Amino acid sequence: MNRSDIVITGVGVVSSIGLGREAFTQSLLNADSGVIELVDSTVGDRNATARYKFVEGQSGDTEQQSQIQIGAPITDFDPKLFVKPRKALKVMCREIQTSFAASQMAIEDAGLTSLLPAEPTDQAKKSGRIAVDRIGTVFGSEMLYGDPEELADAFAACMTEAGEIDRSKFGNAAMRSITPLWMLKYLPNMPACHVGIAVNSHGPNNTLTVGDVSGPNAVLESCGYLRRGIADIMVAAAAGSRMNTTRTMFTEDQPLTDASDPVERSSRPHAKDAKGIVRGEGAACVILETAESASAGNRKPIAKVLGMASRFIPSAAFAEGQFTSSSEENAGRGSAAAIDAAIQAALSDAGLTAGDIGLVVGHGMGDPIIDAQEAKAIEKALPGVPVTLPIGLLGHTGAATGMMGLTAAVVAAQRGTAPPVSHASDCPDTLKVVPTSTPLAKPNVIALSHTSHGSATAVIVSAT
Structure with missing residues (x-):
């Protein structure tokens, strides 16, 4: 199979500049930024909409307000619109929710909704649905961090009378105070797992955690499956965040930038005066198919690889x-x-x-x-x-x-x-x-x- 025999038939995006392919495209072409000031300097506040303000310095020069925090959060995302059954939300952290939603958008964008969930081969031949072993999922992921509040009771139980933390108590305290399903919310392979279950995929399934290249590498691996003939359709996606409160507590090997005027132009890659990154969050998914599979299903490719x-x-x-x-x-x-x-x-x-x-x-x-x-x-x-x-x-x-x-x-x-x-x-x-x-x-x-x-x-x- 030639590379050009692999096509992209669906795209799904959950981002700070729009939900879905069309909204994302329009914002991209209009250079509409998702960078905003975060309310009350709370990095994890994803509903932040406050306006960035400036104050005059003593010399008359404009200075930034102290404690300004900026980011590119997703502000209009409701996971209940995408995750079914809704009880699954109990075991989905923010990144899992966004990746699941992006996948559902991509599946709908590709025209696959009526053909899923997949069915056993014999049934699929009769119903016209996708056979369970001909669709797979490969996702890019990363370390998923919980909110500090979820561990607050466990930490409180470790406090001694002297006001110090006794680390030896944390194991037992955590076992008593943290919900048994807590870990399922933060396993890096759960985005691919949830989507695989939702579409009833019995084909290739994998998760790659290799930093910024996780998503493209998931595409590379998915294309490998298609070329080897062990799948006809692959759901390739990635989700990530630098907005999570716990994540922001860790030292990074990349500098953060300050707010600019206007604040939405604070992220300045390759600018001569660039000083660092702006934190963001999001998820994106592409549906990859063999050209033969897309043609047989009358699905018009968006692009070819x-x-x-x-x-x-x-x-x-x-x-x-x-x-x-x-x-x-x-x-x-x-x-x-x-x-x-x-x-x-x-x-x-x-x-x-x-x-x-x-x-x-x-x-x-x-x-x-x-x-x-x-x-x-x-x-x-x-x-x-x-x-x-x-x-x-x-x-x-x-x-x-x-x-x-x-x-x-x-x-x-x-x-x-x-x-x-x-x-x-x-x-x-x-x-x-x-x-x-x-x-x-x-x-x-x-x-x-x-x-x-x-x-x-x-x-x-x-x-x-």
């Missing part, structure tokens, strides 16, 4: 075992060599050259060190190719980040339009960052994703 590759060349920091959020040039995060290798391998896989690419969907996130590594790779492998940067609208969405970028590539290819970057004029001249929505000169779009440690993926899609 032309080539892909995954490479690992350790970053300088990873090779030395150093992890820091420093913005010094020698901080060593990211690997231009890995990004370049992934681009070259994906082009070779697709039988294309750099001149055949109409758009690069970059993974630039606002971390000046990692962005510099990506810029170096793009300048070398894809010189002069237009670049768009969806993280500027979405913030960094953890394990969903790469899949969000791939989804942006799919809709850009489908619309034949390069989404604009509002701060394009502030980016280096060596990168051809798209300032306004522009028709694609070539139909092929490459989506890049990579990690601070040195993993990189590249996926090339094109309109059908």
Whole structure:
């Protein structure tokens, strides 16, 4: 089977800039940002809508208010509209809910709703539904963090009369005070599990937890199943968050940025003055099928997959075992060599050259060190190719980040339009960052994703 025999028939998105393919596409093409100020400086408040304000400093210069917290939360998501049976919500954390919803959207977008849940082969032949062993699920995931309040009673039970914490008491205290189903809410493989159960999939099922590249790598693995003929349809998705309160307590190896004026333009990947990332959350899903399967079901593909590759060349920091959020040039995060290798391998896989690419969907996130590594790779492998940067609208969405970028590539290819970057004029001249929505000169779009440690993926899609 050729790569071009694999098509994408459905897309589902739960993001800060819209729910569903159409809303996501419109926001992307209009450069509508999901970055806002979080109410009362509460990073985990996902209903935050407060306006960012400025105060005058003594010198007359404008200064940011103290304790300003920004993020790109999903503010209009109701899991009850997507999760059935609703009792399943009891064992679904935020990321599982969003991934399940994105999958349901993608399934509906592909026109598969009436064909699921799948049935045994003999029954499927009679009913026209999908056979249970011909559909699979592969998801990108990450460490899922619980809310601190869920452990509050257990921590309180560890308090001694002297006001200190006796850690030896935590095990027994947790066993008594935490619901027995607690762990099921936070297992990284549960998103793929819940969706697999919902569609009655008996085909391939796996979960990948490899940071920002988790989603694209799930697509790579799904395409492998399709090529080997052990499935006809694959549900590939990823969900992630950097908004969870517990998650924000951990030290990160990437710096956070301050609020800008206006606040919705605070996420500034590849900008010359970029200082760090903006936290975000989201989930995205694509339905991958063989061209034969889509044709047999009269499902019109949104895009086709032309080539892909995954490479690992350790970053300088990873090779030395150093992890820091420093913005010094020698901080060593990211690997231009890995990004370049992934681009070259994906082009070779697709039988294309750099001149055949109409758009690069970059993974630039606002971390000046990692962005510099990506810029170096793009300048070398894809010189002069237009670049768009969806993280500027979405913030960094953890394990969903790469899949969000791939989804942006799919809709850009489908619309034949390069989404604009509002701060394009502030980016280096060596990168051809798209300032306004522009028709694609070539139909092929490459989506890049990579990690601070040195993993990189590249996926090339094109309109059908």
